[in-house]
Amino acid sequence: MTTIFGYPLVVWMGQLLLGLINGSFYAMLSLGLAVIFGLLRVINFAHGAMYMLGAFVALLMATYLGLNYWVALFVAPLVVALGGAIVERTMLSRLYKLDHLYGLLFTFGLALLIEGTFRYLFGASGQPYPVPAALSGGVNLGFMFLPIYRGWVIIASLIACLAVWLLIEKTKLGSYLRASTENPVLVQSFGVNVPLLLTLTYALGAGLAGLAGVLAAPIYQVSPLMGTNIIIIVFAVVVVGGMGSILGAIITGYMLGIAEGLTKVIYPEASNIVIFVIMAIVLILRPAGLFGKDA
Amino acid sequence: MNKLIMTTALVAAGAAPAFAQVSDDVVKIGILNDQSGVYADFGGLSSYEAALMAVEDFGGTVLDMPVEVITADHQNKADIASNIARQWYDTEQVDSIMELTTSSVALAVQALSNEAGKVTITTGAATTELTGAQCAPNSFHWAYDTHALAVGTGGALVEQGGDSWFFLTADYAFGYSLEEQTSAFVTSQGGTVAGSVRHPLTNPDFSSFLLQAQASGAKVIGLANAGLDTQNAIKQAAEFGITQGGQQLAALLFTLSEVHGLGLEAAQGLSLTESFYWNRDEASAEFGNRFFERTGVMPNMVHAGTYSAVLSYLKAIEAAGTDEASAVSAKLKELPVDDVFAQGGTVGANGRLIKDVYLMQVKAPGESDIAWDYYNVLQTIPGAEAYLDPAESGCPLVQG
Missing domain, CATH: 3.40.50.2300 (Response regulator)
Structure with a gap:
């Protein structure tokens, strides 16, 4: 049997695939963060809470309305996006003129509020969300047993990331968005409603987090703490990819997911810090991030 | 001269009532555990409710003094827990701290409490160290431990x-x-x-x-x-x-x-x-339902264990006639534990409650x-099999 570093090839392939699955969540979440930072210059600490909200909306829809996963997959991100839009319009937009730190503090406080409320209502243990019947079970790939649902997560996240990238890079709306990042005053003078664009952007980032939450619900325990556990890693992904770089966030998300997966084979104890080690190295060698433009 | 002696005696009698030797005229129990983190359901505020239930079931007073229960969130951090424990002992007249989910926290608070001459009864933490190498004369481990689980x-x-x-x-x-x-x-x-x-x-x-x-x-x-x-x-x-x-x-x-x-x-x-299941017999079901009415959840072994710990502590104070830590601890080790949580339970010299556990x-x-x-x-599983024999626990109090 072929071995690399003393581990059979099949083990590596299994971990690569698992890394890709975790990377899917990192990519979707960091993409939302990168979009928000790129256009609003807000470091959105509430991103983890929005991810958690997406999962909880799906859970509550199933429990109280009897709506299934597929409905939740479309409705929950919309609900979270709407919540995001309201927050941006009524509160966050007032902070743009101030230092970045205020946006960070505001979103951090918001995250604590949301998580605290959910912990009070649902307890720390959370609730399980079943895997949809159509995607339950798994296939034996020879080197590992792949649950069908996890395969679906990779596909769904690739589609979502690609769609957002195309939206921003290839459409007229996207070009407005990019232009308003460069020079909002000029864009506004051409008759484009910049505040509306910013609201839409924040809603888009929130919606992506919500979508990641729905995708995560059948895999992880739906718990008020689920966002806190993942948000720090996602920030590291954004930093490694380059703040505000959309493609960078996507690629780095998958890459770091894989790096983490492989660490779990070689030295599991380090699996939760490997991403931060990579972040430190990248910051030393390329302070603007792998895909960031040097300021 | 006689007058002086008489006055001193009167003052002394006034300061400390002759029968009920309760410090600060109140028996105060602190429930310290995780109320917002990963173990908030495992123990959490429901443990505080369990303690309140025990006080009510005991009658609300011991040696004619009121019993009070206070609570705080230690966030699973030993330093935060130690600060709260010090504050409770120094300014809040707390006599005993209980629950103490998370082993690192329990070990820290147990050591600190023994320096302060106070009683701890751990129900939420698992490590056998509490009644092993790091055992302490006024500290007890009530609900379960890693040995029983193994x-x-x-x-x-x-x-x-x-x-x-x-x-x-x-x-x-x-x-x-x-x-x-x-x-x-x-x-x-x-x-x-x-x-x-x-x-x-x-x-x-x-x-x-x-x-x-x-x-x-x-x-x-x-x-x-x-x-x-x-x-x-x-x-x-x-x-x-x-x-x-x-x-x-x-x-x-x-x-x-x-x-x-x-x-x-x-x-x-x-x-x-x-070590507890609410639907195991009639008494446990009755307790479970009462607990459910107050908290909205059924008790696990940490909640029921906390109830038993508080109840046993109050019984020991009553038997000792004082809330002074070493006298209460002696009674806790002497009296059998018979309540909804433990039947025929005994407490070892290392502070371990030995009772049946259930698979x-x-x-x-x-x-x-x-x-x-x-x-x-x-x-x-009989208690004697589930828990280490106090003589083999590595606790210096037993070997000495």
């Missing part, structure tokens, strides 16, 4: 033919101690340990570790972790077809609260050890007819 779940599964084990272990003191004691017990029963992997605390994704466990071919996968980590590991094990593949999961620390959070669909068939199996969704009816009690 003997209960480990022993039962080896007996059923689960003789090769692979561990998924939380990467901190509690995980090591649980893995070590279970390994030792499994090996002593003729089993083997195929390997183990250590995962970070609050790790959301267990798939890599589960695949390694799957590849090991071990018959039993021992989960030496707690709370959300165990829940996620079990949920994902089902996803990766591990139980269907013939490997069995052993959740070494899993209580009714976590089973409720996970749901019977995912938890069914799981073997676990608890449970989680019911399938179809078997459970009433809400929160989650367990079949498979086996009662």
Whole structure:
């Protein structure tokens, strides 16, 4: 049997695939963060809470309305996006003129509020969300047993990331968005409603987090703490990819997911810090991030 | 001169009532545990309710002095817990701290309390160190410990033919101690340990570790972790077809609260050890229902254990005629423990409550007819088997 570093090839392939699955969540979440930072210059600490909200909306829809996963997959991100839009319009937009730190503090406080409320209502243990019947079970790939649902997560996240990238890079709306990042005053003078664009952007980032939450619900325990556990890693992904770089966030998300997966084979104890080690190295060698433009 | 002596005697009598020797005219109990983190359901504010219930059931007063219960969140951090404990002792006239979920916190507060001459009764933490090498004269360990969990779940599964084990272990003191004691017990029963992997605390994704466990071919996968980590590991094990593949999961620390959070669909068939089950007999069901009315959840062994700890503490104060720590501790070790939690329980010289523990199996969704009816009690393990003999616990108080 072929071995690399003393581990059979099949083990590596299994971990690569698992890394890709975790990377899917990192990519979707960091993409939302990168979009928000790129256009609003807000470091959105509430991103983890929005991810958690997406999962909880799906859970509550199933429990109280009897709506299934597929409905939740479309409705929950919309609900979270709407919540995001309201927050941006009524509160966050007032902070743009101030230092970045205020946006960070505001979103951090918001995250604590949301998580605290959910912990009070649902307890720390959370609730399980079943895997949809159509995607339950798994296939034996020879080197590992792949649950069908996890395969679906990779596909769904690739589609979502690609769609957002195309939206921003290839459409007229996207070009407005990019232009308003460069020079909002000029864009506004051409008759484009910049505040509306910013609201839409924040809603888009929130919606992506919500979508990641729905995708995560059948895999992880739906718990008020689920966002806190993942948000720090996602920030590291954004930093490694380059703040505000959309493609960078996507690629780095998958890459770091894989790096983490492989660490779990070689030295599991380090699996939760490997991403931060990579972040430190990248910051030393390329302070603007792998895909960031040097300021 | 005679006048002076008389005055002194009068002053002394006025300062301390002749019969009830209760400091500050109040017996104050502090419930210190995690109320916002991963163990908030495992103990949390429900433990505080359990303590209040015990005080009410005792009658609200002891030696004609009122009994008060206060509570705080230690956030699973030993430094925060120590600060609260100091403040409680120095300015709030707290006489005893109980519950103390999380082993690191319990060890820190236990040491500090003994310096301050106060009683602690731990119900939420697992480590046997509390009544082992780090035992203390005024400290007690009430609900369960890692040894009981190892003997209960480990022993039962080896007996059923689960003789090769692979561990998924939380990467901190509690995980090591649980893995070590279970390994030792499994090996002593003729089993083997195929390997183990250590995962970070609050790790959301267990798939890599589960695949390694799957590849090991071990018959039993021992989960030496707690709370959300165990829940996620079990949920994902089902996803990766591990139980269907013939490997069995052993959740070494899993209580009714976590089973409720996970749901019977995912938890069914799981073997676990608890020292209390609300639906075991009439008395426990009566207690369970009363508890449910107040908290909205059924009690697990930490909640019932806290109830018993408070009740026993008050009984000991009454018997000792004072709330002075060493007199109360002596009574706690002397009196039998008979309540809804423990029947015929005894307290060892190392402070360990020795009572029966139960091996449970989680019911399938179809078997459970009433809400929160989650367990079949498979086996009662006598206290003397479940807990270390105080003489062998490594506690200096016993050997001396």
